[in-house]
Amino acid sequence: MNEELEMLLMEAEASMQKGMDHLEVEMNRIRAGKATPTILDGVSIEYYGAPTPISQVANISILDVRTISIQPWEKNMLAVIERGIMAANIGITPQNDGVQIRLFLPPLTEERRKELFKKASSEGEQAKVTIRNARRDTMDDIKKMQKDGLSEDVAKDIEKKVQDLTDRYIANVEKRLAVKEKEMMTV
Structure with a gap:
């Protein structure tokens, strides 16, 4: 049962990492006035x-x-x-x-910078949704395992680990958005 819980946690982290990887690709596509x-x-x-x-x-x-x-x-x-x-x-x-x-690349106007940041924010929100969906799916799997005999204490412990993982990935998304905003708003 313990190996199964570890696999569940690893799958959740892999799904969350995919969301972060996609966010990184999309952030790189949004130009911030610098040639890349x-x-x-x-x-x-x-x-x-x-x-x-x-x-x-x-x-x-x-x-x-x-x-x-x-x-x-x-x-x-x-x-x-x-x-x-x-x-x-x-x-x-x-x-x-x-x-x-x-x-x-022409210099970006203030209006265009704000428009690009809205697009970046939208991509960040998509990444958060992906992360939360991974959490939801994992929590559902834990509940199913609990019905099949997993003790409540073990279930609560693994749920806390999943929530901590989710919080860490959401914080990473926020950090990435802050970096992109700073990059876009500097003239």
């Missing part, structure tokens, strides 16, 4: 008939705080990459100079 290659993570292009991430057909580098350089490994891919960026609608117009594509 992760802005292009969701952009794929048609490469010999298959959708391919830009990072697999070009060298992506950061020239300065507001400029991303994309240098394709094949020169004929310039126009394809440019169209892919335009189609992805990431809010940046590519500049093609015949050798490489440059993305110039």
Whole structure:
């Protein structure tokens, strides 16, 4: 029975960690006025008939705080990459100079910063929902085990561990949101 409880706790933590991992990916996609290659993570292009991430057909580098350089490994891919960026609608117009594509990130307005923070907050709330759902599912499993003969004291102990785990992950989400807010609000 003890091994079963440990597995239950490990499954709950794994589910909560998935929520945190997803939050991290989404936070990296939200640009905060600084150039990062992760802005292009969701952009794929048609490469010999298959959708391919830009990072697999070009060298992506950061020239300065507001400029991303994309240098394709094949020169004929310039126009394809440019169209892919335009189609992805990431809010940046590519500049093609015949050798490489440059993305110039405009400085964010106060209104746009607030809009991006709302999006980040929404992603944070989604992560919290995922964490709470993992807690609920685990608590339901504990109640089922209690009906099947698990003692009330052991059940209360494991429920407390699950709640502590939930609290820790919710606090991590809050910390990540605070870091992103600070990053977005600095001009």
